[in-house]
Amino acid sequence: MISRPPRPRERGIPEATVARLPVYLRALQTLQDKDILTVSSEALATAAGVNSAKLRKDLSHLGSYGTRGVGYEVEYLVYQISRELGLTQDWAVAIVGLGNLGRALANYGGFGSRGFRIAALLDTDPSVIGGSVAALEVRHIDNLEEVVRSEGVSIGVIATPAASAQGVAGRFVEAGVTSILNFAPVVLSVPEGVDVRKVDLSIELQILAFHAQRRADGDGRGTEQAGLGLK
DSSP states (O other): OOOOOOOOOGTTOHHHHHHHHHHHHHHHHHHHHTOOOOEEEHHHHHHTTHHHHHHHHHHHHTTOOOTTTEEEEHHHHHHHHHHHTTTSEEEEEEEEESSSSHHHHHHHHTTTGGEEEEEEEEOOTTTTTEETTEEEEEEGGGGHHHHHHHHEEEEEEEOOOOOHHHHHHHHHHTOOOOEEOOOOSOOOOOTTTTEEEEHHHHHHHHHHHHHHOOOOOOHHHHHHHHEEEOO
């Protein structure tokens, strides 16, 4: 049985703060790569894209207040945030769906350095089952429950078509997986106590298109108004 630290929200940390902690961690790791030992709240906030007051309040939930005139110790803050996010232990991940997206996720080399181990790959397509992706054998989804048990899978990733996603989610839940990352364009129904994070790339692109259109409309109005002013 894996001993797990209390979840951030069980420690009274707001969900909005939890969502920003990985951003702070990424900024801090960049500073580490540059051998920077300390950082001010202003500099870290700028790197993370938030205001310094919000950053200081977020970090206060971790019991980290920095030192006046010095700032935060980068290495220790990396440890604090990593511990709070549960990244100081190994999290086994199973990916279901080995299409282009699933293969890209399986081959991504950044998971290992962040505490996540791709432990299993599963699919239903006979043409990919038995093959190898990222040095792992692709197994039939019928083996999902066995794989979760034998590999100690804590996180399930769904990269299937929408029509298959709910069934896969149900099997993950039945196997005891309570953390699911869903890339399928569908809202999953899961029991209370199961955490689902949804990543919909098409929605993100549509949001970007909205902002791009707003900028284009604004430029058009500005040009038109400038033209009227010259008359």
